[in-house]
Amino acid sequence: MPYSSFASMPCTLSRPAALLGERWTLLLLRQIFLGTRRFEDFQATMDISRSVLTDRLNVLLQENVLKRVPYHEDGRTRHEYRLTEKGRDLYPVLMALRTWGEKWMAPDEEESFHLHHRDCGGGVRAKVECTGCGVELTARDVQVTARE
Amino acid sequence: MPYSSFASMPCTLSRPAALLGERWTLLLLRQIFLGTRRFEDFQATMDISRSVLTDRLNVLLQENVLKRVPYHEDGRTRHEYRLTEKGRDLYPVLMALRTWGEKWMAPDEEESFHLHHRDCGGGVRAKVECTGCGVELTARDVQVTARE
DNA sequence: TCCCTTGCGTTCGATTTTCGAACTCAGCTA
DNA sequence: TAGCTGAGTTCGAAAATCGAACGCAAGGGA
Numbered sequence: 549m550p551y552s553s554f555a556s557m558p559c560t561l562s563r564p565a566a567l568l569g570e571r572w573t574l575l576l577l578r579q580i581f582l583g584t585r586r587f588e589d590f591q592a593t594m595d596i597s598r599s600v601l602t603d604r605l606n607v608l609l610q611e612n613v614l615k616r617v618p619y620h621e622d623g624r625t626r627h628e629y630r631l632t633e634k635g636r637d638l639y640p641v642l643m644a645l646r647t648w649g650e651k652w653m654a655p656d657e658e659e660s661f662h663l664h665h666r667d668c669g670g671g672v673r674a675k676v677e678c679t680g681c682g683v684e685l686t687a688r689d690v691q692v693t694a695r696e
Numbered sequence: 697m698p699y700s701s702f703a704s705m706p707c708t709l710s711r712p713a714a715l716l717g718e719r720w721t722l723l724l725l726r727q728i729f730l731g732t733r734r735f736e737d738f739q740a741t742m743d744i745s746r747s748v749l750t751d752r753l754n755v756l757l758q759e760n761v762l763k764r765v766p767y768h769e770d771g772r773t774r775h776e777y778r779l780t781e782k783g784r785d786l787y788p789v790l791m792a793l794r795t796w797g798e799k800w801m802a803p804d805e806e807e808s809f810h811l812h813h814r815d816c817g818g819g820v821r822a823k824v825e826c827t828g829c830g831v832e833l834t835a836r837d838v839q840v841t842a843r844e
Numbered sequence: 845t846c847c848c849t850t851g852c853g854t855t856c857g858a859t860t861t862t863c864g865a866a867c868t869c870a871g872c873t874a
Numbered sequence: 875t876a877g878c879t880g881a882g883t884t885c886g887a888a889a890a891t892c893g894a895a896c897g898c899a900a901g902g903g904a
Binding site for chain 1: 699702710716717726730731743779789796798810812825828837
């Protein structure tokens, strides 16, 4: 059972965990959510090797997390990498990481960027809630039931 | 700027992303949240190589995500790996992955395990909300402001 | 036309990680 | 005494990553 076989396990947690758990992939998504869209810009800001960057972008294209969109510059047609709806839906994952990072890795740190709600200016926080009663949940509030 | 240097970047998203973005780490955390606690059980259920398992467990111990807790079996003292409070607080990250996996990777799949709120039996869902007005947020609702 | 630049990769040899099988070691148990 | 078990450690082979050079297509300028 190599690492890659988790990508086809019948588990809706394993598969995303195996996909985003490859080296560079989470950092790449962070960069994308911060607005980076072009190969050269990923390469420059992350200092990832070009061959690995090519590979990770291709995996995310194949998974339909990213799409290539043509654009014009200096009269030339080029392509940039943009999030699909599926990709944009990863926002809670990134925000959960950040919420955790703020609490546990540097409570008093000046963040390298600030996030706020456009409408009211409030902060941003990830949480887990019950789809039944709407209350916020922690790991202890949740019962795990294995199948078969 | 090697991969490891993201672990010390002044960004509350980069550091968690670099930590959990190492191969096997997210899958290891999944297994821990599902109740696995011993070296042999991780090795058997994930089929990870023993040396990498040792390394990943040590990183999570060092980061204070896990702690080693002694227990007794057959009159012998052994140790098991358990989540610290910091580790338990990663629950929203895992739940965000699962919420995404359910929506986008297999909407109609029989899950390998089921989760429900102990108190009301409801389902579990990760989301992002505004700390000001409490409304649910998507990436589009959030303004990013870079620092200096 | 010829040469230069740009963005986006590809190639390739060297270095790191990961793999898997065997080995170690301590503390029971027979 | 010999064997078993959980928890690692070691080590040579295989895979992933690195960084530097190369390829290439589409302009632009002379």
